Amino acid sequence: MPIKSSRDVKCSVLLSCSNSVICNRRGTLTCSNYCSRQCQEAHWSSHKKYCKHPYNRLDWKPAWITENRSPAFVGGDTQSHFGAHWAPEYLWGNTPAVNCLQLEHNEGVLESVDKDFNLCFAASGDIRNMVMTVNGLPDNYEGHCKILLNDRSDLVSTRNILIFRLSPNDVRKKSFPIRGAGSLSIAQSAVKIFGEPLAMLRATHTLNDSRKAMHDVMLSPHRVDYRDRYLSGLQPSHRLSFLRFRESGVLLHFADHVGSETFQDPNRLLFTASGKWVTMDNANPLSSWDVNEVLKTGQAYGLDHADIYGCLFFHVKAQFTEFARRVEKFHIDIHVSQLDAHVASGLLQKGELNPDLFGINPAFDRIETSNIADYAGIPSILQDWSAVLNRENKHAVVLVYLMNWVMKRPGASFSMMGEGMGLNLKGSTNVKVLLERTSSMLGVNFRTLLGNGDIQRAPTFYNVLENVDVFLDNHKQFQDHLNSEGISNVPKLYKLQLRPRNRIYPKRFGVALGARPDALPSVTKTEFYNIYIIGGCNPGDRYLEFGLSGIH
Template structure:
């Protein structure tokens, strides 16, 4: 659950008088009103967490100790006798579930086999498509007294100890920045973070921003400048000068130079540095001043990209439709000009931002993601200044990767740009303060994460033993190569001395494969039966009537289907779909499988000798939420009802 410990599950204010859900006991509220208003959204969760009732109608015993049918994972029994007695009635639905799993295996094998060699990404992910998370979360793990007592963690004083994080497929710096900014007060230890990605463009941008934080850590305005350079299409003169000065400096450094210059805070292997240099050089050579010959004119490129792909324009319309009304004017301003900077004297910004350029594949093109050498060879083809174009997918915005609930609590403003700019700058300031205190060390790598153990051994030799991690965050790499492949690659890198060590896998595309795809009608029907009695005073009602109900009632609104579809996921229990997807995926990636019989979910939970925290047994995740609530974030964050995060720990 994405609510801070000790806060109400509805309003998120600190709980003074705890009012739990009567059925599951997991959901906590500050009073009866919040519990009543949250009942519609909480019901699907509650159905999974509350004590189960025996599916045998002659028994109906209710208990938390019931066992599930291992074939379908959708019915529960108090014993074998009840299961046998109910089998005749249960058999058709049980066979239907297992049939769905078997039907998913074949298309999954095709998808995973293809994605083992290629990734269908059209552009570098300078802006992410998921919320920034705290990858360490000490309060929920090493600092949690229950964990220290029951798991006997090796951390004697968690606030003074050292931790290591591997962020595989790291994307931009948002997760690292949010992790550092979320370190608890009184933290006196150190954090070593390894940022790995196969994309030299993304890593070139990350290193540029890291260098700015370290080099200009005493500049009180550097955080605001970094935020502007990170997201804004156009730049003021001072920020453009800062950017070009840093690019020139980076081109002149060796890996050893950077290590010494930053006091060991930033470590980059020479091969990785070599791969990023062409990107910095190309950015520096682009003509970014308006009115000059060969001016790149990113504003015009951005407009052409929108017109070329009509679905992007449609996506913006739907996004705007779901925003709180008071935020729409500021979004329109951002959408028109692409500037992510608070108003400055009303004057136009004179420079374009070269770090928003890179490769942009046409639809259907793919990139190889084999060995590290293959990656670099493939990308070098695009490292020519004349080929660099504006390459930000239109649906990727600053507002989609920082939690709106945290942003508006930090500094609410009717201007989305002012509000988010202030929050991100503050996160960067906290990160810089931690760097200055000597608490941060960052290593940057460019390699396929599946081969990262080999890369670390080759790069660091005997000292590679020090590269053992308390947390390993793998983004949604499992969507492309399968969970078992990810776990097999990452397990050797876990810190076995810390019982809180965790691997995190994300899933964004699971429902696009097999019989789960295009079941929106089933979701609408089931959800609206429940929503027919929706409380008119509930905080959700505005979103419901603006986005969901019109879709169901008006056939001509089918273009809006996914906006309402994702919203309604909050009110529909699709847990069995996800569980059976994981079972199908296990079978699809099990090279030694001799039969098509789906594995039990218990077997899946013990993949590669690790143990999955069972998300059906209460609020099980300890590092990140199993999923984020969409309804409380309006449309600002573009969260989808189907995204999931799993946690794996040493058995």
Template sequence: MATQQSICANWSANSTGCKKFGNYTCKGCYLVVYCGSDCQKSHWASHKIDCKSSLGNETWRPQWNLENRNPPFLFEMRNLVPSFHGNKSLWGNIPAIDVLQLGSNEGGDYEKRLNLLFAASGDLRNVVKTIAQMPGSYNKPMDVVINDSDFDVVARNAIILLIALVADNIDEAADCMIHVWYSALIRKSDLDMLQQKVLPLVESICEKIKDKNSSSLLGKTWRFGQRSLRLVLPKASWDRLLAFLNIPKGLTAEQASRVRMAITLDESKKDNLDLHLIFQTPSRRIAKHRFRQDGLLLPFGASRHEFQEPNPTLFQVPDVWPMPDCADPLQGWSLKDVEDTPSGPATADIYGKLFNHIRSMLRAFLLRLSDMQVSFRLFCEKFSLLPMHLECGSFNRIEVSNMADNLHAGMHTTAYRMGPLLQAPHVNPHATLITLFREAIRETMTMQDRIMDMYTYRPETKLIREYFSYIGAYAAGYNPDAAPLSDPKAIKWTYAQANVANYDPIFDRFMNNFRFSQVEQLFGVTMKRKNTVIEKWPFKMKLQYGQPGALEELIQLTDEVVLAKERYVEWRRF
């Protein structure tokens, strides 16, 4: 899929800047592109603020280290993974997956209807990726059920899907979907799409049901040729949905930006931000800070002057930004796939790469929708009550996010609720229930496990030594074992250790502790010996010490948040 070519970064707010494509980059940061040296010189007065930022220095250190103190997260957070309890999760925080992998399961020539259930969907990233990557040979009807218990999530998912279904132009739809999904401010053209094409659809329903009881459960199906979207909500929620299409009265772009930055650049959370930045290259630190500042998912040098409207799907209350300070669109997509996406000469522009990656994914999604018979059904229901609305034995795939974690429904409840909805083996031997365990290793690891992991010699230990040489940890006689926990290099060592550790014995203990063997006897679903949709440990090291690229893989994995402990388990009807 083609990547959108970047416009020269020498733009101005009054639209008098250069409109040519950029073919050269700033050699100081590799974040912006220019059409030539004249524009680069003209833009330097503006660009040097970013290019010469202290974040771009190789010697940059976090504030807690400069002040020789222990950051609060060492005591507040388990395993150095930031906690966002009590905040909205409107963007995915684990990379998107294709829940079908049709070619390697049912086969690209599958001749039956496909039914997919995203039972605790979060945002649309898994839906988009699954449909975008479907083989072109599949031409049968598809039913996609998307549910989340958070109304804000469901409202945004419905709006983004309606944009996909009502827009006339694929490129315009993709760009509008990106910004409604991820940008704090949107363009007038995006707001026009919401208010001229989506809002009337919702208003007509609200008018028809205005005399219904506020607790009445009401559904509406919109049809667009071969495609349809059905939304089932209580009457009161239909009324709330209108607010997601209108900017709060009196809220300006400047006010919205101040409200957001009060969260994303909160000085009391600076240590959490610096924790993320210690793993980044200098240019990526600058890029991340830019996103914290303006909240626009765009290439670094792209013009911002059109983004003058607060995103109404994010700003429901004039003085509230709904997400945590560390929420980042990068968390919802494969970092490797993003880094492999071209961004022209601006090779360090990670958000430019992310923009191009998501845009390509959305274009593929929209193109696939254009030639398929697809019906979407959206619910805002509790996980345990969702089966009441669905037909038993009807789904090829059921994806439940991390609802099987003990912090949520747990595996036994998940199997009890979701198992009967899965197609039986005689109907489809490839039908799969996909469960993600994010907390199992953290819950089960003992202090003895941690000590053994630190001091047991394995071939990977040599790889960690290479990593430490890469980050300069052995310079001047540095001893990681003697370093204080607050030392950035010691924190990097902890992350690197986690990425090469063997968690299989610990997960086996977790399964034994919570009697996974009973699931088959009690609920009629059995664990698949070999995963066929998503790897068991998709974020662990693939290469071994001594193999070409192993160090580079470890450097990439030891970026931001340790995901190596995330375990997928697949189940089938028994």
């Protein structure tokens, strides 16, 4: 989505609709940040569309309730996205951005001021983890930071390159000067990186056509029950913010949407060359960032927490602005490659992936592998990447993220969708405790919910079921999964060990960094909502850190 720059939250209203004079005073009233009652009343004819919207009511109900029918996701259509006739792209991450350095828990902040770092993002997706990691360097950093940013998707790689403000006309170059003493280099030929993406950039579909293509997916009437299931767990104002973002396709704070019509050119890398929207219908940039931090940033800019996507706008802007400042101030070299991660590791081991930058014997202090292990297996990841881990740095680590392990291990999840929908709770004490605890976090009386004669149509029922694994103690099942992956052979084969306590990222969402391996989430109701409901974090996800053997 396009991003419009703004230094502060201004009043929402056009002072005069006849001459389109924009009010530049600071917005202070909670309802969409109006500066005064006068402006609020002047803008009422436009604003009431949202203020009076059904989403903004506490008694809003999903369509399957108001239409007296069963939701589509019960015993019917189970496809995960609308428009399955083309392969969707994953352009926004579905987990909060990670600072892969966490110097205060590893090398030390003061000790790292003049230290050189080599960082590898083996399957980067977007650049958010790289941005957060660079922003985690000391403020007075004087070392040399070299970064490998790799992803096998040509569209993802192209988007990442263009974020650095390169012109598509310059793609024949292999190295580009950037702010500061560093450089940006590219591994592939212009044809390989800019084939399909270049066709997308050159496409001529109109703004109206693009908006319709976006709405056909993101607001598809065929997917209304899936959207409503998500929206039913949100606060009314957040439902409204969600709607406004999907209607406009522009990431702005709610007050500034009065000027969103100034965007007349679609972001063409979000559409195929023929004009189709490329992401899944549940793609949500809010899932890419820590919502607790997003809200703190919004508050610092004077936004009310109700404007959740406005808070996201300011948070992303602040992170990218700081990243740009550091790239200009520090010595940072970034190399972008578009390779399968296995191929990238092979080239590195041969000293053939930009040896001028990484040398013929590369050694990385952090290697972030996303969730490749879900498909390739942990042993394959360690075999590929342990050879290029910096053995001279006792804090060097290979980061592994697991999303799908619960589906492979019986008893790892109490998810009761599908065949488990009619679970008999008699005698299932642990299940009852989990359901009651989850219900409490959601402000739901579970006993009353169970007494609902039509429970399978109750929105709160699905909100509870989708989050019941948050407090599930599945440590034994996880250990069984790791053992089945051959973790016991890791020290012998790769001279690495699984850190007993993580020092980069918590092992599971909702637990503290450095918590014991079997720790369960300990969160407030607000944190629960921010992490799992509007933040969309998956309770089953796990982060692993493999460091050097003998180092604790």
